[in-house]
Amino acid sequence: DQQVKQNSPSLSVQEGRISILNCDYTNSMFDYFLWYKKYPAEGPTFLISISSIKDKNEDGRFTVFLNKSAKHLSLHIVPSQPGDSAVYFCAASTYKAAGNKLTFGGGTRVLVKP
Amino acid sequence: NAGVMQNPRHLVRRRGQEARLRCSPMKGHSHVYWYRQLPEEGLKFMVYLQKENIIDESGMPKERFSAEFPKEGPSILRIQQVVRGDSAAYFCASSPGGVADTQYFGPGTRLTVL
Numbered sequence: 001d002q003q004v005k006q007n008s009p010s011l012s013v014q015e016g017r018i019s020i021l022n023c024d025y026t027n028s029m030f031d032y033f034l035w036y037k038k039y040p041a042e043g044p045t046f047l048i049s050i051s052s053i054k055d056k057n058e059d060g061r062f063t064v065f066l067n068k069s070a071k072h073l074s075l076h077i078v079p080s081q082p083g084d085s086a087v088y089f090c091a092a093s094t095y096k097a098a099g100n101k102l103t104f105g106g107g108t109r110v111l112v113k114p
Numbered sequence: 115n116a117g118v119m120q121n122p123r124h125l126v127r128r129r130g131q132e133a134r135l136r137c138s139p140m141k142g143h144s145h146v147y148w149y150r151q152l153p154e155e156g157l158k159f160m161v162y163l164q165k166e167n168i169i170d171e172s173g174m175p176k177e178r179f180s181a182e183f184p185k186e187g188p189s190i191l192r193i194q195q196v197v198r199g200d201s202a203a204y205f206c207a208s209s210p211g212g213v214a215d216t217q218y219f220g221p222g223t224r225l226t227v228l
Contacts, residue, residue: 034216043118043205043219044157089156100209101147101170102217104156
C-alpha cells in the first residue's frame with residue numbers, strides 16, 4: 001500500500017532549465033510534506049517543506065507547490081545546476097507535536113546535463 | 115556543530131550473526147527515528163524513540179529487530195540472527211521535537227549479509 005508515490009523514476013534536464021518533480025499521496029491525514037535530496041552513499045538532505053495550510057513555499061531556487069484537493073505536490077528547481085543531480089524523495093507526515101514519522105515516495109533520479 | 119552520526123558506515127555479517135548499528139543525534143535533539151532503505155526503494159520507517167522510551171515501533175519487524183535509546187549514549191538498532199534479506203541501508207534521523215519539526219538524517223549504515 002504505497003501512500004506516497006513518485007511516478008517518474010528519472011528526469012533529465014539541461015543546465016539552467018527548470019526541473020519539475022511530482023509526488024502524489026493517498027492518505028488524507030497527511031498535512032505536512034517534505035522534499036529530501038540524496039547523493040549516493042549519503043543520507044537524505046532536507047530541502048524544503050510545506051504544511052497543508054499553504055499552497056506554496058519558496059526557498060531560493062526551490063519551490064514546493066501543494067494541491068490538497070488533488071493530493072498532489074511538486075518541487076520546482078530553477079535554474080537547475082549540475083550539482084542538483086541526485087535522487088529526490090518526497091515525504092509526508094502529520095502536523096502534530098511529536099512522532100512525525102515520515103512516509104517516503106520511491107524517489108526520482110534527476111540528471112542535470114551541462 | 116556535528117550532524118547526525120552513525121557508525122559503522124559499512125557492516126558485513128554472516129547469516130546468523132548479530133548486527134549493532136549506532137546513532138548519535140544532533141546536539142539538542144531528543145527524538146530519534148530509524149529508517150531502512152532496500153535496494154531501489156524509498157526509505158521505510160522502522161521505529162521512533164525518545165530517551166529511554168520507544169514511542170512508535172509500528173515499522174519494526176516483529177522478530178529479531180530491537181531498538182533502544184538509553185539515557186546516556188547513542189541509540190542502537192540491533193538485528194539478531196541476520197538473514198540475507200536484512201541487507202540494506204539503515205538511516206537514523208533526529209529532530210528537536212515540536213509541531214511539524216524537521217528530521218535530519220545521518221549518512222547511514224550499509225549492512226551486507228553474506
